[in-house]
Amino acid sequence: MSQGKPNPRGRPPSKAARSRALAAAVQILMEEGFGRLTIDAVAIRSGVGKPTIYRNWANASELTMAALMESLPATTPQATGSLAETLEHQITAIVTAFATTRGRQIGLALATADRDSEMTRAFRNRVILSGREVGRGIITEAAKAGEIAAPEDIEVVLDMIYAPLFYRLLVGHLPLDQPFARALVTKGLRLLGQVR
Amino acid sequence: MSQGKPNPRGRPPSKAARSRALAAAVQILMEEGFGRLTIDAVAIRSGVGKPTIYRNWANASELTMAALMESLPATTPQATGSLAETLEHQITAIVTAFATTRGRQIGLALATADRDSEMTRAFRNRVILSGREVGRGIITEAAKAGEIAAPEDIEVVLDMIYAPLFYRLLVGHLPLDQPFARALVTKGLRLLGQVR
DNA sequence: AGTTTTTATTTACGTTACGTATCGTAATTA
DNA sequence: TAATTACGATACGTAACGTAAATAAAAACT
Numbered sequence: 189m190s191q192g193k194p195n196p197r198g199r200p201p202s203k204a205a206r207s208r209a210l211a212a213a214v215q216i217l218m219e220e221g222f223g224r225l226t227i228d229a230v231a232i233r234s235g236v237g238k239p240t241i242y243r244n245w246a247n248a249s250e251l252t253m254a255a256l257m258e259s260l261p262a263t264t265p266q267a268t269g270s271l272a273e274t275l276e277h278q279i280t281a282i283v284t285a286f287a288t289t290r291g292r293q294i295g296l297a298l299a300t301a302d303r304d305s306e307m308t309r310a311f312r313n314r315v316i317l318s319g320r321e322v323g324r325g326i327i328t329e330a331a332k333a334g335e336i337a338a339p340e341d342i343e344v345v346l347d348m349i350y351a352p353l354f355y356r357l358l359v360g361h362l363p364l365d366q367p368f369a370r371a372l373v374t375k376g377l378r379l380l381g382q383v384r
Numbered sequence: 385m386s387q388g389k390p391n392p393r394g395r396p397p398s399k400a401a402r403s404r405a406l407a408a409a410v411q412i413l414m415e416e417g418f419g420r421l422t423i424d425a426v427a428i429r430s431g432v433g434k435p436t437i438y439r440n441w442a443n444a445s446e447l448t449m450a451a452l453m454e455s456l457p458a459t460t461p462q463a464t465g466s467l468a469e470t471l472e473h474q475i476t477a478i479v480t481a482f483a484t485t486r487g488r489q490i491g492l493a494l495a496t497a498d499r500d501s502e503m504t505r506a507f508r509n510r511v512i513l514s515g516r517e518v519g520r521g522i523i524t525e526a527a528k529a530g531e532i533a534a535p536e537d538i539e540v541v542l543d544m545i546y547a548p549l550f551y552r553l554l555v556g557h558l559p560l561d562q563p564f565a566r567a568l569v570t571k572g573l574r575l576l577g578q579v580r
Numbered sequence: 581a582g583t584t585t586t587t588a589t590t591t592a593c594g595t596t597a598c599g600t601a602t603c604g605t606a607a608t609t610a
Numbered sequence: 611t612a613a614t615t616a617c618g619a620t621a622c623g624t625a626a627c628g629t630a631a632a633t634a635a636a637a638a639c640t
Binding site: 292295296298299300303312316317341343344345347348349350351352354355356358359360361362368371372374375378379 | 488491492495496499508512513537540541543544545546547548551552555556557564567570571575
């Protein structure tokens with residue numbers, strides 16, 4: 189590594205401006221929705237100049253993802269209990285989170301995003317895949333505890349449990365509700381060798 | 385019902401203009417990609433006027449979906465064989481189809497589309513859900529033939545098999561390839577009570 | 581044949597958002 | 611105090627949207 193900060197010369201970037209812009213973006217997202225979240229709107233509402241916004245985020249899509257990440261609820265503390273209980277608790281929480289309008293916004297943001305940007309990767313990991321990772325933890329713990337055998341093809345199993353949530357959210361062919369969450373868990377457990 | 389076509393008075397809508405516009409849209413989609421498919425571009429390339437285009441499709445997003453449907457490969461004829469063979473054949477075909485760039489375009493179109501328009505519904509059924517419906521057919525046939533028991537929660541099972549394809553396509557966290565297709569079928573069969 | 585109706589094409593327009601450039605000012609270091 | 615860098619304001623050029631107005635063409639009615 190180099191010596192980090194040799195000497196920052198001129199006026200430092202304003203943390204305040206950055207956070208005012210981000211806060212305005214989150215507000216717009218909540219109050220007016222995805223379609224209204226434009227750089228101009230954020231500039232006007234926050235009082236931060238457009239060039240400053242562009243100095244902080246590469247484009248509108250990245251600002252949107254930043255705002256979405258900002259507006260996420262804190263991750264649910266992991267419940268303790270049987271594999272079935274824990275899993276159902278988590279899936280149910282995801283269904284609840286997706287039930288809001290934010291669900292569609294997330295899908296839209298992901299689809300629109302520039303595939304291989306740093307921001308997109310972060311968004312994907314923290315928003316889309318975080319639930320799936322929690323699920324991985326729950327399952328591997330259950331395996332360690334001897335509740336189930338060590339699953340093979342864990343990635344495929346995880347996809348089969350978590351993808352349908354995203355699928356129903358985006359495609360909307362069938363409801364994304366509690367009964368669905370329960371059925372998903374039941375079937376998922378069967379994949380893990382546990383019949384309930 | 386009324387008497388259908390009493391007498392269409394003035395100049396009839398030009399089928400030619402419509403299909404020229406659609407063809408141009410498909411071309412642009414193939415050659416330049418989703419982002420370049422704009423009404424202006426289609427008008428210029430096809431020689432069809434913008435108002436005429438708007439008379440045929442409500443907006444740019446609908447034209448895009450129409451073009452995507454137009455450019456779809458003919459549906460694979462259903463192979464005959466065991467449940468496992470038939471299912472694997474079909475899933476593999478979907479993976480192949482999704483592997484092209486068109487895969488991403490489909491996801492983008494769906495995410496961007498106006499949720500409850502006629503066109504969106506058609507697009508969803510013919511592009512996103514058609515594979516899933518073929519799967520339903522394969523499974524119910526196998527059940528009728530006594531190869532498996534009649535599955536309960538068929539909708540959930542279908543989602544668990546078909547959603548992961550879409551998920552990997554859009555999220556891109558893991559490859560959408562043949563090994564994945566095979567693993568998916570194996571796990572799917574287990575859900576259907578068949579172990580191989 | 582002439583009138584009416586409807587569409588096609590052309591052209592222009594107003595709107596919105598993007599992303600950038602310019603400018604004078606403010607904040608910080610040397 | 612000078613140099614440097616970011617700030618806010620403003621204006622700009624570009625692109626695409628979707629609509630309007632005007633003229634020409636194609637068909638049905640009389």
